[in-house]
Amino acid sequence: MGAIGGDESVQWDKMNGAEVVNGGGSGAGSLDRIQVLVRVRPLSDKEIARGEPAEWECINDTTIMFRSTFPDRPTAPTAYTFDRVFHSECSTKEVYQEGVKEVALSVVGGINSSVFAYGQTSSGKTFTMTGVTECTVADIYDYINKHEERAFVLKFSAIEIYNEVVRDLLSAENTPLRLWDDAEKGTYVENLTEVILRDWNHLKGLISVCEAQRKTGETFLNEKSSRSHQILKLTVESSAREFLGKDKSTTLVASVVRKTPQFVKFIQSGEKV
Template identity: 60%
Template sequence: MASEERILVSVRLRPVNAREAERGDGSDWECTSTTTLMFRGNIPERAMFPASYTYDRVFNPKCSTRQVYEEGAKQVALSVLSGINSSIFAYGQTSSGKTYTMVGITERSMSDIYDYIDKHPEREFVLKFSAMEIYNEAVRDLLRPDATQLRLLDDPEKGTVVEKLTEETLKDKGHLLELLAVCEAQRQIGETSMNEASSRSHQILRLTIESSAKQFMGRGNSSTLLACVNFVDLAGSERASQTQSAGMRLKEGSHINRSLLTLGKVIRQLSKGRNGHIPYRDSKLTRILQSSLGGNARTAIICTMSPAHCHIEQSRNTLLFANCAKNVVTDAKVNVVMSDKVLVKHLQREIARLENELKFHGSAYTSNHADALREKDELIKQLHFIIKPYNDLLNDILIGFLLTGSTK
């Protein structure tokens, strides 16, 4: 059953960096509480924006990434273990600390997920990992060395899917860390006047988790949970005059700003309700993340910003985005897979267990032995009940084939 809740929105204010300090560009912002951010600079004449902003959580420059994760992302990220889709976004201008924040959140989330798995041996987990980037409006697989552009397809059940996107089944945590390193090496970065290693693409890391009880608990209690968590590091919004971009960097910035503009439009429309047209299809970013934006997912957005006076306009735009995002309602639900395939797997496993028990007890006829036999017979009946429709269908196909052959 779906439950309505709003996107969890946090703002992280980074410290003044070396370049800003060299210019004597001090901080214009102050975190007056854990939920309130105040503008302390001189407001330009006729400027129509508030001096105070309130969000679910505000992190001052002294807050660690661990604290940002614990209070602004952890609960949402770990929802995936309960079968609920989730997404964590980092949004903000270039050089505001998005990638730094997302790397820390991703690593801590992955670590906590594996800790949870280790503490729940009664369940069987299958983890799959995929990664992509959107660079100049082209989708690329970060787990493949080539730069082949991938198409987006519309699936009636899954929504927008990326065609031929690699999905690696994880062996262990070490395997995941290796793949994360591959993604980091593959991602498009470039130097601008504001950032020596600016992310020039949107990156989406996706972890899909399927879990089921190892022991058969009856037909009604043997469902499988299936959900995914997205870690989204958006490229930074920027002004060409500030980044002094030209040539390829200018083209990249143009694509980045257009896709972020579409994201802003989608968020603004959703903040007003779901009536009217929502332009998901206007960019590949919003198409891919449609379910995370007001759909079947729990979502957390961490907006990162610079405190420097020279970035006041970009900081204000970031906060306006955050203001809209905190009003967006999502419909997250537990995703339960109840397939015959899963039931057959459970029943076969239980029959094998009972056969081992019978062998262990030997030929001695005990009450436990009799109970095990009865339980095995019941499981076999259930297995036959599930398999029978498939056998009937196969027989019909064979009979039809034979009849067709005999008339030739």
């Protein structure tokens, strides 16, 4: 896992039975860094019923081993090294604590961050990112409750990208949205809904709405697989209460972005589908 601009950011990549996390944040005057974490998923019930062996094995905290069971592929074991690897018995809470927490919480200090999961269909992207989101927001609200000297405003937005069409997951309308580049704002989505959060339960309800509106379809591995890219954005604004309404008031604004793309990647052949 790595950070851009001095604060960590995480991306996750899943590779044919293994899940990888990758991310990014930004801060002035710091070196760019990216860290990559891999989480091995357990065999599914269907795979167990078919008697399929596990092809991925964690050798240590940074190395994962691939042993192909296909006769038309090389059978020699291949090792891959990452910043951190997690075996299939690791909980999402453990992955969050050791690989994502510092990145995600940089947002309360005015540092943008990103948590990015990608991998094979049915490798657990949505499952993992849902847990990471819950842990992140819980820690953000815990931080807010412990810092009463600052006033916080949290804003939430969500989009889906499916067949190159951008859609607002918080809107009942199915109207495609347009992307724009602005010298000050950067790249943004026109007319995107942004909701001011009341509390944690309010956010959980909004996330449920987003999940219900996502495009899904049946695959060989999953009867209801997410078929789109999903991007959830939580923006945190904070100001010192003693300076509110005064000229010297300074507001910190940063966003933490959760991305769950629908990628298929086979690292043994280098092929992307």
